[in-house]
Amino acid sequence: MSLRPTLDFLLYEWLDAAGLNARERFAEHSRETFDAVLDTCERIARERFAPFNRLVDTEEPRFDGEKVILPAATKDAWDAYAASGMLSAAQDYAIGGMQLPYTLEAAAGAFFATASISIGGGLLTVGNANLLMAHGSEAQRRVFAHNEFSGRFSGTMALSEPQAGSSLSDIATRATPDGADYESDPLGPRYRLRGNKMWISAGEHELTENIVHLVLAKIPGLDGRLVPGTRGISLFIVPKKLVDDEGRLTGERNDVALAGLNHKLGWRGTTNTLLNFGEGRYPVRGAAGAIGYRVGQPGEGLRCMFHMMNEARIGIGMAATALGLAGYYASLDYARNRPQGRPVGPQGKDAAQPQVRIIEHADVKRMLLAQKAYSEGALALMLYCARLVDEQHTGAPEAADEARLLLEVLTPIAKSWPSEFCLEANSLAIQVHGGYGYTRDFPVEQYWRDNRLNMIHEGTHGIQAADLLGRKVRMEGGRGLMLLAGRMNATIERALQRPALAEHANALAQALQQLGATTKAAWATENPAEALANAVPYMQAFGHVVLAWTWLDVLLAVGDDAQDAAAVGRRGAARYFFHYELPRIGAWLQVVARRDMSCAQFPEAAF
Amino acid sequence: MSLRPTLDFLLYEWLDAAGLNARERFAEHSRETFDAVLDTCERIARERFAPFNRLVDTEEPRFDGEKVILPAATKDAWDAYAASGMLSAAQDYAIGGMQLPYTLEAAAGAFFATASISIGGGLLTVGNANLLMAHGSEAQRRVFAHNEFSGRFSGTMALSEPQAGSSLSDIATRATPDGADYESDPLGPRYRLRGNKMWISAGEHELTENIVHLVLAKIPGLDGRLVPGTRGISLFIVPKKLVDDEGRLTGERNDVALAGLNHKLGWRGTTNTLLNFGEGRYPVRGAAGAIGYRVGQPGEGLRCMFHMMNEARIGIGMAATALGLAGYYASLDYARNRPQGRPVGPQGKDAAQPQVRIIEHADVKRMLLAQKAYSEGALALMLYCARLVDEQHTGAPEAADEARLLLEVLTPIAKSWPSEFCLEANSLAIQVHGGYGYTRDFPVEQYWRDNRLNMIHEGTHGIQAADLLGRKVRMEGGRGLMLLAGRMNATIERALQRPALAEHANALAQALQQLGATTKAAWATENPAEALANAVPYMQAFGHVVLAWTWLDVLLAVGDDAQDAAAVGRRGAARYFFHYELPRIGAWLQVVARRDMSCAQFPEAAF
Structure with a gap:
């Protein structure tokens, strides 16, 4: 009835994760080092995440006019997570990483996600930094990504706009070259951005020294028009506070302004924002627009972003799975302890007998077993996909290519299936609790609310389905x-x-x-x-x-x-x-x- | 895209509701009088219910140590509802009723339920008073039921206890005769009750002069023991404030004390309480225990209660249905106005074309059509069941008996099916809204939360299923x-x-x-x-x-x-x-x- 034995079985007895250390990149690892990572994450999740899951739901982020206020526990959780080294778990030893297989990183992530899905914002920061490691210049990697891996900076993904959610081809944020020398900035070609970005998670907070926004925008043509479709989209680093080429804050605030906090059904521990870029609230360096540094070539923004999409979508699937597991554990515990009613025997029920615990009722068993089948099955699939990511990155060429292609097909499932069926699991977890499940005195209603997000973000259910069958x-x-x-x-x-x-x-x-x-x-x-x-x-x-x-x-x-x-x-x-x-x-x-x-x-x- | 045309069609073109006025009881009615009732209810729901649905969600009931505080809008809604005469719609003209068919009462109720399911507490009061009309003495009907029909008093159903939810045979509230003359009270055999009642909706508030609790309790045998099983259960009227045999408040508070408010996932406009009966907080008339008047014979409590169960369960089904409809209308409106993406044509999509409204996408249509099929289908079934109630009460003997038996079989479906599938409809309503559906700026997330209760109260899904297949x-x-x-x-x-x-x-x-x-x-x-x-x-x-x-x-x-x-x-x-x-x-x-x-x-x- 805890996550660890299931993870151990899936990792070691099913997926032979320990066998990964036969590969050069993971040669210094062993089951012992893997276990040490799992131990640490399990402990931090238990101590710094789980006790505050309800707190971050009830004390929603609020803006006091200057700052976004979050419970102190959120900062503690971030600091503990950063101190664990998990932000850079997959990175090279040379830059302070652990060279941990993604399979282990994903498994360890399940501890945090079951403990409190919304208190932690690590997923986006890692995704952001990974993208820069793949597509950024040496300076961009060093100044931005490395500082994200250390936990000094955090990261966002700023794709959507109020009028462009599922349809990214319609984004209207504009990026124009910043001065004649725009191409010679050591941090990358420098632009000025103007536009609004919606649904930006962790878009504003005081948890870290700086926030690194990765922003999709369009560079207008010579006629001043934006290229229609996704081909016109480029990618930019827009830091909340400007930094020098050693990553030190220059003391200048960039023109990225909080336009509003979104008040959500769940997942409330994570700030979700509408951000205005370049509206003039924080004028910077005597010109209009937020300063941004282009990543990669013009017009290649979406390609760069999608490079990381498989892992981001597996991350969503894992979040949904973890919530499913959390509800399963909670309702299993309740069912083992709550006396109510009598079993149906061959002769029906006997009111003179004492009540039994509800886990003895066939229908309660059905609801528990469905949760187990959904969420443990989803966990296995997520780890399988994570293992494919490792194969893609470290396998022999043919195996790596097969892994890549399998991931293309499986990712829409890895993202959508847990989002739908682990949500159903959470509903069953409420049902097992009866009236108590409908109160905020038990955790299951929050899991259900939190989980409802997963069919929506990172590509809706409909988008995943069109991707699967259409492409x-x-x-x-x-x-x-x-x-x-x-x-x-x-x-x-x-x-x-x-x-x-x-x-x-x-x-x-x-x-x-x-x-x-x-x-x-x-x-x-x-x-x-x-x-x-x-x-x-x-x-x-x-x-x-x-x-x-x-x-x-x-x-x-x-x-x-x-x-x-x-x-x-x-x-x-x-x-x-x-x-x-x-x-x-x-x-x-x-x-x-x-x-x-x-x-x-x-x-x-x-x- | 509004409820009225659908109701009109189902009532008049499908169920021939107007034909009911061929019956003696409804002879003074006509399509015109029915329409007048629907008009009034539609208007009150629009003016006094709908505008405050979000308010009653955010301003949850709270206890200030003396009183339960509710938003002023809740009192306004109650007063408007009571003034409409709907509390006594089905009653005889002789006691101020309208002799309205239940079919029309149920249809009119759909306006209130779609507008705000939790601001109104009329359902329980009517059910309570109906029960007294069927099983109470003349004095009990006159003093309690009539004052509920007028809206002066409100009513509750106090069945569950913390240790006895689905398993009513395990209730432990005790009722003992109150003095040697206990049988000669004009309000009915007088007892003293001691015990705790859980999940009591509208159990404490200041909306009405008095609250009439209908309480299930066990009368101990001569050995002081409670009879196991449901056969030992009797039914009692326990008023919050004592009344004389003309229904006037005597100025004495009965020993019914609020032990706590339940803080729920949804349905927050309705207070839900844990009540202590006879704990001594409000000592009354020099003896221990809350004063209660027995209704019907000892040991017949559950039978009396179940007399009203069909209508109560149809009421739950109607609540779930109404929430399904509300979500359908909201998401339909959103889909008709939100531009996003482009349709898939035979050649795929063309990014150079302007965006279309999302209602033009096949998958959005699927989600809307599913909602329509679920919630309009459920509405038809609810009205069909309501029509059977009228047949049972006013049909010729054979038809009446058939209606009774059909209701026995259909009631578990009428209660459970909308609870499950109109909840699914609400989830689809969120999905149609995309990210906006996950915010509290749109009403659909609240419908989904409110609707989650319906698979739980008035007999859980599992209880309904066992009733259907087992009995x-x-x-x-x-x-x-x-x-x-x-x-x-x-x-x-x-x-x-x-x-x-x-x-x-x-x-x-x-x-x-x-x-x-x-x-x-x-x-x-x-x-x-x-x-x-x-x-x-x-x-x-x-x-x-x-x-x-x-x-x-x-x-x-x-x-x-x-x-x-x-x-x-x-x-x-x-x-x-x-x-x-x-x-x-x-x-x-x-x-x-x-x-x-x-x-x-x-x-x-x-x-």
């Missing part, structure tokens, strides 16, 4: 989908060797066949409007097939003779998934297969 | 289920006459056959532990079949040639339900049919 399963001639099917078939074949797993293996084989046929049928007319009319049901079914495969593959690491509680639990959760969940794909896929236009062609006036 | 489909030799199947078959036969409806009719016929076979299979071993192991999936499938039938029956009232927007909308929503929703029953029913014990037999240690 990912067709890219490179469908090679990604074939590769994934190959992995699933390998699992099926191994499972067929074991009589206890044959039923599941056959069910998965049939589901996979159905998924493949449906993918073909969706595109039979080669008309995107028809193929994508039911992209979300397709993604739901695809996700369920992936999760069924994940559970079957996990069972391959559980001995058929193993009778310890954990083994019985995994077998039971997989069985639940195959019996109760996998059959749901039929209803989802049939509308896709016949390219049902009931929704797409429904006339607006008829709503 | 309702088997009672009277399965006659209720057969009756319902008969109604469905009648709809199917009529639909088969119309080529445009034949596909749906056949799908429903097949689903009904599957449901019947599964019901038999569940009970094939006559072992409740096996039959009920998957009661919730059974109820979900049952509900979907009922809703498919409802939609098909609604379409019978829509001409095949009608091409007005409303007709096209109903046809499209029904089509959505048959294509996307009804096929889901397969996955739910197969575990029921094979009496899958995966959950029930999962060992506790393995979680």
Whole structure:
């Protein structure tokens, strides 16, 4: 009933994470060093995150006119996290990193995310700095990224605008060269930015010395117009406070102004902002606009940003998963201790008997088992994807390329599936608590509210689905989908060797066949409007097939003779998934297969 | 895009509500008087409820040590509601009522519930007073019920206790005779009550002169012990302030003390309390215990309470439905006005084109159509059930008895189905809004939070499912289920006459056959532990079949040639339900049919 044993099993017995230290980059690591990282993170999460999860929900960030005020616990949590070294866990030893595999980084992150998803803002800072490590100049890496890894600065991703959320091609923030010498700034080509950025998490706070905004903006052409579409988008570093080329604050405030705090349903520990760039609130260096340094080439902004998208989306999936796990643990604890009612026996109920704990009721078991199957299954998938990231970065060329392509196909699932089904898990966690679950005296209602964000940010459910069915399963001639099917078939074949797993293996084989046929049928007319009319049901079914495969593959690491509680639990959760969940794909896929236009062609006036 | 046209269609064109005035009780009514009631309620809801829905969420009830403080708007809403006469709408003219059919009362209630579900507490007061009209003495009716109908007093239902929520047989509140003359009190046999009651909505406030608590308690036997089980439960009127036999306040406070306010996830406009009865905070008339007057015979408390359960549960279903509708209207409005992205054409998207409103995207249409199908379908079912209540009360004997039995079977669905699927609708309403839906600047997040209560109160989802599969489909030799199947078959036969409806009719016929076979299979071993192991999936499938039938029956009232927007909308929503929703029953029913014990037999240690 705690996260650690599940992580240990998945990492070491299923994914052979310890085997990663055969690779040069991880040669100085071992199961012992991995365990030390997990120990540290587990402890910090327990001491500095979990006790304050409700506090950061009730004491929402507020702006006093000058500063954004956060509970002191938020600063403590940030400092402890930074001090742990986790911000630079994946980086080279040479710059103070641990050269930790991403698989371990992701696993360790689960401790923080289950303890308090919104108190920590580390994810964005690491993503920001990683992007600069990949696409920034030497000076940009040294001045900005390195200071983010140390925790001295924090980072944001400023993509959306009030009028451009899902549709990034419509951003209107403008970047114009800052003076004739704009190209000779040691921090990179210098521009002046003007525009508004919406939904910027951790966009304003006092947790760190400085905030490094990574901002998408368009450089107008000679005619002063912005290029339509995403090709016109470039990427800029816009620090809240200006720095010199050694990263020291110059004492100048950049023209980045808080326009408003967003007041959210959940995830309240993290400030979410509307920022005005270059509106003139903080005039800087005698000209208009916020100063920004271009990263990479003009017009390559989105490509740079998407470089990090897989990890960002796995991060969202992990957040959703962690909330699912947190709700599962909380409701399991409640169910083990709450007496209520009597079991249904062959003769019904006997009121003269004492009450039993609710975990003895079949329906409560069903709700707990569903949560276990959803959230532990999702955790396995997240770690599998993290392992693919390591493969992509450190594997032999062919394996690395396969990992890259598998990630392309799996990322929409890794992001969307936990967002939907671990949210459902949280609803079940409330239900297990009965009326108490509806009160703020128990943590589950907050998990449910926090988790509702994950289907929205970093690309909505609809965006993920269009990406999956419109692009990912067709890219490179469908090679990604074939590769994934190959992995699933390998699992099926191994499972067929074991009589206890044959039923599941056959069910998965049939589901996979159905998924493949449906993918073909969706595109039979080669008309995107028809193929994508039911992209979300397709993604739901695809996700369920992936999760069924994940559970079957996990069972391959559980001995058929193993009778310890954990083994019985995994077998039971997989069985639940195959019996109760996998059959749901039929209803989802049939509308896709016949390219049902009931929704797409429904006339607006008829709503 | 407003509730009224949908209500008008369902009431008059589908259910022939106007035909009710052929009955003696409703003879003075007509479509005109019904419309006048709907007009009034629509106006009060718009003026006194809707504008304050967010306010009552943010200004939660608080206790200042003496009084529970609510926003002034709550008192205004109560007064306007009471002044409308709706509290006594169904009562005889002789006591100031309107003799309005319940069908109309329920329809009118939808205006208030969509406007602000939690500002109004009328539902409980009416239920309380109705119970007294059915089971109270003449004095109890006159002193308590009549003053509730006028809005001078309000009412509660005090069933649950901290240790006894779903399991009412375990209540421990004790009622002992109050003195030797206890049986001669004009207000009824007088007892002294001691115990704690949990989850009491509107349990303490200053909205009315007095609060009439209806309290379940056990009268100890001669040995001082409480009878185990529900047979030992009796029902008592426990007024917050004592009254004389004319209903005038005597100036004495009864010993009912607020022990705490529950702080909830939603539904915050309604105070929810833990009450202590007879703890000695307000000693009264020189003896210990809160004074209560027994209603009905000793041991008959639960029977009296359940008399009103059908209407209470339809009320919950209507609340869930109304919240579903409110979210649908809000997201429809948003989708019609929010520009974002471009449609997918046969050649994909064209970034040079201007953005379109999101209602033009297929996936947004899917989310809107799902909401429409869920919430308008649920509304139809609620009104159908309300019409059965009228039939039960005013129909010819055989029809009345059929209506009673149909209600027995349908009530668990009427309560549970909207609670689950209109909550899902609210989640889709958030999703349509994207990031804005996650903020408290838009109403949809509150609808979602408010709606989460409905799967919990008035009998949880699990309790409804056990009631449905364990009792309702088997009672009277399965006659209720057969009756319902008969109604469905009648709809199917009529639909088969119309080529445009034949596909749906056949799908429903097949689903009904599957449901019947599964019901038999569940009970094939006559072992409740096996039959009920998957009661919730059974109820979900049952509900979907009922809703498919409802939609098909609604379409019978829509001409095949009608091409007005409303007709096209109903046809499209029904089509959505048959294509996307009804096929889901397969996955739910197969575990029921094979009496899958995966959950029930999962060992506790393995979680």
